[in-house]
Amino acid sequence: MDDTITQIYFDIIDVEHPGLAKLIRSMMDHGQTLEECLELTQFHMNYDTLYSEIAKCPETQDFTLWLLPKVSSGAVIRDFRERGYDQVDIWRPILTPNADGFKDFPSLMNNMIGSCMIGVLPGKENYEILDLLYELGVDFKDSFRTMPRFEDQQQLVRAMEYLLERGADPNAHVHGKRVTAMHHYIKSPEIIQLLLRYDADPNLESDNEETPLFKAMRMHYYESISLLMSTPGIYLGPARGNVSLLHHCIHPEFWPQLIAAGNMIDAQDNYGETPVYSLVQKRRISLENLQKFLELGPDLEIRTSLQEQTVLMMASLDGSLDIVKLLLRYGANPDAARYDGHTPKRFLRNHPRYNELFNHNSVKRAE
Numbered sequence: 001m002d003d004t005i006t007q008i009y010f011d012i013i014d015v016e017h018p019g020l021a022k023l024i025r026s027m028m029d030h031g032q033t034l035e036e037c038l039e040l041t042q043f044h045m046n047y048d049t050l051y052s053e054i055a056k057c058p059e060t061q062d063f064t065l066w067l068l069p070k071v072s073s074g075a076v077i078r079d080f081r082e083r084g085y086d087q088v089d090i091w092r093p094i095l096t097p098n099a100d101g102f103k104d105f106p107s108l109m110n111n112m113i114g115s116c117m118i119g120v121l122p123g124k125e126n127y128e129i130l131d132l133l134y135e136l137g138v139d140f141k142d143s144f145r146t147m148p149r150f151e152d153q154q155q156l157v158r159a160m161e162y163l164l165e166r167g168a169d170p171n172a173h174v175h176g177k178r179v180t181a182m183h184h185y186i187k188s189p190e191i192i193q194l195l196l197r198y199d200a201d202p203n204l205e206s207d208n209e210e211t212p213l214f215k216a217m218r219m220h221y222y223e224s225i226s227l228l229m230s231t232p233g234i235y236l237g238p239a240r241g242n243v244s245l246l247h248h249c250i251h252p253e254f255w256p257q258l259i260a261a262g263n264m265i266d267a268q269d270n271y272g273e274t275p276v277y278s279l280v281q282k283r284r285i286s287l288e289n290l291q292k293f294l295e296l297g298p299d300l301e302i303r304t305s306l307q308e309q310t311v312l313m314m315a316s317l318d319g320s321l322d323i324v325k326l327l328l329r330y331g332a333n334p335d336a337a338r339y340d341g342h343t344p345k346r347f348l349r350n351h352p353r354y355n356e357l358f359n360h361n362s363v364k365r366a367e
Helices: 002-016 019-029 035-040 045-054 056-071 071-081 102-103 106-118 124-135 155-164 190-197 212-219 222-229 252-260 277-280 287-294 311-320 321-329 354-357
Strands: none
Touching: 002 019, 002 035, 002 045, 002 056, 019 035, 019 190, 035 071, 045 056, 155 190, 212 222, 222 252, 252 287, 277 311, 287 321, 311 321, 321 354
16 A cells, blocks of 8 residues: 555656655655655645545555545545545545544535535535535534635525534534624525524624624614514623614614613713714714604713714714704704814804804704
């Protein structure tokens, strides 16, 4: 067997790297094994080519197993296909979860699953490879970690359901990021429903301490918000860092439920910003919905931590005149000064609508 492997190896390397071949021969003449030489020269050798040639020889099975973790998932998939799926006993000992060698291969197996998923539709043979891996005992638990990106939504849903049926963890991080699949695919109610059906936890936080619902609120994905808000056991209370879900919720129908869950209408985040300040600052809330929020009675004189700004000061600086007019109607103080003494009136003193804003009944609180 050693002579066969050595001959295959040098047939390849004599062509690809003649200088390296000379070095390897010298090392082996001084007593080093081929495995030791390969470890030392791994960055100069294409393991895929070596694997493809050696795996064809039944007598090289032990060496093939040693080489397997070092090659790409694509090389192994090609090998599966070339064998016609009927000569897979070479992998059976290492793909069984209880086998001693299995601990060396989970990364390769996950990459193989991901590589197959890239062509899962319409490539029927990719499903055949995945079915084979599953039958051989490959653990699909962490398969979301190498989930490829699909342009077609239905391909993605089908692929995810396939993996979930075979034990993929619905709460696993995806693409090596510290976010769950529900975080990553938060824009899709269909995927959220699929993950919930397989007992995904909708309250898990990402690395930046966001739950899926918090992210949906921040991104304003209405259908996803509606679905999660109606999910049994969903956490609706304030997030860490004093951030209230009200800071990002622009949809009035959800406000009563969030307030009942403990989200304070005047809660200040780490920057001293209240929900009304954040909603105006993002400029994604409609004037009509902003008025509905103002009807809830938020304190408009609360100041931010750094610049000691009120919401009216911020709107005046932005030149958002319709918002300024609305805030004045609800009692915002146009003479309040921030840290540098500037007031909303000063910010807008040269605006042609100055008199309309500050010298008429618009400064009176709406009844």
